[in-house]
Amino acid sequence: MAGPLLDRVGHDARIVATYISLGVVNLVQYRSDFVLAVVNGLITLVTQLLALAVVFGQTSELGGWSRHDLLVLVGVHFLIGGLIGLVIRPSMETMMEGIRLGTFDFTLVKPADSQLLASVQVVRPPALVDVAIGVGVVVWGVGGRGGALSAGDVALFLLTLLCGTVTIYSFVLALSTMAFWFVRLDNVLAIFQSLFGQAGRWPVTIFPGWLRLLLTFAVPLAFAVTVPSEALTGRLDLATTLGAVALAAVFFAAARWFWFFALRRYTGASA
Amino acid sequence: MTAITVDRLHKTYTVPEREGGLRAAVGSLVRRRTRQVRAVAEVSFEIDHGEVVGFLGPNGAGKTTTLKMLAGLLHPTSGEARVLGSTPWQRERSYLSRMALIMGQRNQLQWDIPVLDSYRLNQAVFRIPDAQFRSRLDELTELLELQALLRKPVRNLSLGERMKCEIAGSLLHAPQVLFLDEPTIGLDVAMQRRIRSFVADYNRRTGACVMLTSHYMADVEALCRRVIVIHHGRLLFDGGLTDLVHRFAAEKTITVELEESRADDADLARLVGGHPLERSATGISVRVPKAETARVAARLLAELPVVDLVVEEPPIESVIEQVFDAPEEQPSGQEVTGG
Numbered sequence: 001m002a003g004p005l006l007d008r009v010g011h012d013a014r015i016v017a018t019y020i021s022l023g024v025v026n027l028v029q030y031r032s033d034f035v036l037a038v039v040n041g042l043i044t045l046v047t048q049l050l051a052l053a054v055v056f057g058q059t060s061e062l063g064g065w066s067r068h069d070l071l072v073l074v075g076v077h078f079l080i081g082g083l084i085g086l087v088i089r090p091s092m093e094t095m096m097e098g099i100r101l102g103t104f105d106f107t108l109v110k111p112a113d114s115q116l117l118a119s120v121q122v123v124r125p126p127a128l129v130d131v132a133i134g135v136g137v138v139v140w141g142v143g144g145r146g147g148a149l150s151a152g153d154v155a156l157f158l159l160t161l162l163c164g165t166v167t168i169y170s171f172v173l174a175l176s177t178m179a180f181w182f183v184r185l186d187n188v189l190a191i192f193q194s195l196f197g198q199a200g201r202w203p204v205t206i207f208p209g210w211l212r213l214l215l216t217f218a219v220p221l222a223f224a225v226t227v228p229s230e231a232l233t234g235r236l237d238l239a240t241t242l243g244a245v246a247l248a249a250v251f252f253a254a255a256r257w258f259w260f261f262a263l264r265r266y267t268g269a270s271a
Numbered sequence: 272m273t274a275i276t277v278d279r280l281h282k283t284y285t286v287p288e289r290e291g292g293l294r295a296a297v298g299s300l301v302r303r304r305t306r307q308v309r310a311v312a313e314v315s316f317e318i319d320h321g322e323v324v325g326f327l328g329p330n331g332a333g334k335t336t337t338l339k340m341l342a343g344l345l346h347p348t349s350g351e352a353r354v355l356g357s358t359p360w361q362r363e364r365s366y367l368s369r370m371a372l373i374m375g376q377r378n379q380l381q382w383d384i385p386v387l388d389s390y391r392l393n394q395a396v397f398r399i400p401d402a403q404f405r406s407r408l409d410e411l412t413e414l415l416e417l418q419a420l421l422r423k424p425v426r427n428l429s430l431g432e433r434m435k436c437e438i439a440g441s442l443l444h445a446p447q448v449l450f451l452d453e454p455t456i457g458l459d460v461a462m463q464r465r466i467r468s469f470v471a472d473y474n475r476r477t478g479a480c481v482m483l484t485s486h487y488m489a490d491v492e493a494l495c496r497r498v499i500v501i502h503h504g505r506l507l508f509d510g511g512l513t514d515l516v517h518r519f520a521a522e523k524t525i526t527v528e529l530e531e532s533r534a535d536d537a538d539l540a541r542l543v544g545g546h547p548l549e550r551s552a553t554g555i556s557v558r559v560p561k562a563e564t565a566r567v568a569a570r571l572l573a574e575l576p577v578v579d580l581v582v583e584e585p586p587i588e589s590v591i592e593q594v595f596d597a598p599e600e601q602p603s604g605q606e607v608t609g610g
Contacts, residue, residue, distance in 0.1 A: 011398060018395040022388050029383060029424075106379035109342050111367035112396045264346060 023123030037126035063206035071141030079134030085127030164224035170255035280350035325495035530576035
């Protein structure tokens, strides 16, 4: 049983590695995009810092979060946003276009996991700028808070970051999978992106209860951004950690089920 | 050895239907009316390893739907198919890694990256060992003259260059079954010929089974001894290309060379029974219904100073045209023969 499974994982890993290496090899093609990404990233960063300055000009904490705690959150928000922009969003956009134009057929006739192929088919390196900004801001925020992080904190952070990314990925995949029924669906991703950009950069704990529920389970931003930030700011408890793992598993399983459900009904763009 | 077995394959699409106008549009949001459209109906055939079969039919006949079912892209509504021992739509990796689908109107190479990078991706996906990848790539590069193209991004290639690269990319894993859907569409005549001879060569060298759809009869004539014709989703004919012409040609052309062209027009028209007639420098040619061929030929031989007389089948294009023009459910729809 373990043999074929390992074999599959090895195959999948090789495919992912090839896509990544192609993204790197073709970096030069993205030179101007990189410049744009830096400018865009810096503008977003300054706007967010200004917003924080306005808030903390009035108060010394927001729902229990200090200025530096929120800096960490802004950093995590950048980091996750960068990961989404690096591979998830461009791949999903390409997939939806492929469904519309019929080139998605070629993804399905390849002897590999169709969900994997669809999900990693475009790697857009300029998004690494956001990842780098995110890491920088997280380090800045953690440094500003004072007090050392234990290895356990960092491990919990990485674990919850992974779970958050998986949850967001599954959510976006499920949204994009609806393109099998509704041909023009690009707007759905735009709505998600703006929700992520606006609501995602605040701790969900400051929102009223109904909105918090919505942002946790319907559009799972809470576990993606707030929970990893909690790991770095000494707020994370065991229940939330387990919740993050469980939520990621449930979202992933559901998205994968939905994916294969949709494939069985795939009719393709006509000849 | 049979490579492809298709048994009463049937595919019905459910398509949304609404009338024009705002009211109907709003109505359809609330209650979607759908209609069943039959794309492929009870189609059965078998194809052996090493065969190249032309799959013909007018637009919308069900060719692409059939190919897509055989490539594993679509689940049929009913019926069975086995390709290389697998049921295609179960999409087993062992099947997909021995099959290739090439569509002339769609490209699978990544637009923004060099051709060679897309090939590397195929190498990873199809698990082609390095040594095999290199030797096959060298071979395909030579046969299709790809040397200058491999390092260019796909978007910088012409249509013909892109098609050559598409084909090479689809053959790196040495598929045993090839589904070619209009592989030469939009290409110039020289490039069409190149692709054609390459496909013939690939089939000869590897013994791969090829199913080809094309609107260019030259492709079919050059590559396929056997053709399968479907129309309105039904199998209309399965057999040799020459048999197809024989069976469906409604007319024959009689060309006669004359010693001297004395006969006047009225006389000739009477001789050929009023059928369309063309005069040439050396004689005449006339298109007559198949059943009257012998009678008209005999009359011409008896009454004119004939030097030579030739009876010909019409060109395949015009035969195919006649077949495709046939309305649905006419008697010839049941004329199905084993191939």
